[in-house]
Amino acid sequence: MxxxxxxxxxxxxxxxxxxxxxxxxxxxxxxxxxxxxxxxxxxxxxxxxxxxxxxxxxxxxxxxxxxxxxxxxxxxxxxxxxxxxxxxxxxxxERPLAIATTPGFATNWLMPRMGGFWAKHPEINVSITPGLDTVDLRKDRFDLAIRYGTGDWPGLNCELLTDGQFWVVGQPELLKARADTCLSDIVELPWLFDEAMLERRSLVESEGIDFETVNVKLLATNTLVISAVKAGMGIAIQSKSLVEDDVARGELRKICQLHQPEYGYYLASIPERDRPAIRKFRAWLRSQVKT
Structure with a gap:
């Protein structure tokens, strides 16, 4: 032509x-x-x-x-x-709303709340893909991504969902005879870390703990870390948003709180992609963060 x-x-x-x-x-x-x-x-x-x-x-x-x-x-x-x-x-x-997120966020925060979203918006199909690999929202055809970091990702709209508050947690049975209130009280216990989240080492070191002297066990995913902590295999540093429900139910006990303000879970989206289903899901997420 x-x-x-x-x-x-x-x-x-x-x-x-x-x-x-x-x-x-x-x-x-x-x-x-x-x-x-x-x-x-x-x-x-x-x-x-x-x-x-x-x-x-x-x-x-x-x-x-x-x-x-x-x-x-x-x-x-x-x-x-x-x-x-x-x-x-x-x-x-008509196509499902495609969400990419981390396995830990999907298992411990998002999925327990999704029933409420579907009750409110039964007409919206949602496809949730947990994974640790970085995704390209345009190339991989995701509508939204929930990722942990600083939110400084060029070409995307990034909205902070949960801030960088961390709780050090352990199984109540493991800690029942202890009155631990800071990291120095628990240096002899096994510390469980996700292989992909070793940046939390800086949190440990900022509290005056020599990371090289800590008994560290590495697991493949954060979901495995939380399961291991619940089983009494050690303690872990977790984003508050991922474990606060477990602490409220008594499945985990909060030892102390740490803060890393530059980090958090962000909702990332493509500026030019803003169909009604995306707006409804975004609004629902905001409402859940406040509760």
Whole structure:
């Protein structure tokens, strides 16, 4: 297709509307422009094509036979385009809302609350993909990602969900005879860490603990870490948002609190992707953070 031979879309739209309405005035009203703009587009189209398309007829207009043929094909072409856009939008609205998140956040924070979302929005299908690998929201076709970090990710809208408060927790049975209130009280216990979350070492060291002297056990995922802590295998440093429900239920005991203000769980999204399902899920997440 030689695009250089195809007139501008505004000119084609103006002529098609004028031919369909047999009126520059009504065409201008439909396209939300002035009557003079419609007339200018039509005259420019006639000059480019070298054909008379519209004839003034009293206070109205008439369309030449050449103009009628072109208008009919433009009408069909614009309808094909409109149908293609409608199909695409319908597909976009009907496909599940794709969420990427970490396994720990999905297991310990998101999934226990999802029943409330589906009760409120049964019409929205949600696909949750837990994983530790970094995802490209555009390339991998995710609508939203919930990730731990500083939220400084170029090209994305990032909204803080939970701040960088950490709780040091352990199984109540493991700690029942202890009155621990700080890290120095528990240096002899096994410390459980997720292999991908060793940046929490800085939290330990900021409390004056020599990390090299701590009995550290590394597990593949944070979900395994929390399970191991509940089983009494050691203590762990966890984001408050992931373990506060477990502490409230008595499954874990909070030993002390640490703070790393530059870190937290962020909701990341693509600026140009903002369909209704995304807005509803985002609003629901905000409401859950406050409770």
């Amino acid at each position: 030689d695009w250089k031979k195809i007139p501008s879309l505004p000119a084609l739209r103006a002529f098609e509307a004028a031919a369909r309405h047999r009126s520059f005035t009504r065409a201008a009203s439909e396209l939300n422009v002035t009557q003079a703009a419609i007339a200018q587009h039509v005259r420019a189209l006639e000059r480019q094509l070298g054909e008379v398309l519209v004839i003034r007829d009293g206070r109205g207009i008439d369309i030449t036979s050449t103009g009628r043929d072109l208008a009919e094909q433009l009408f069909d072409g614009f309808n094909i385009i409109a149908q293609a856009i409608d199909d695409l939008l319908r597909h976009t609205e």
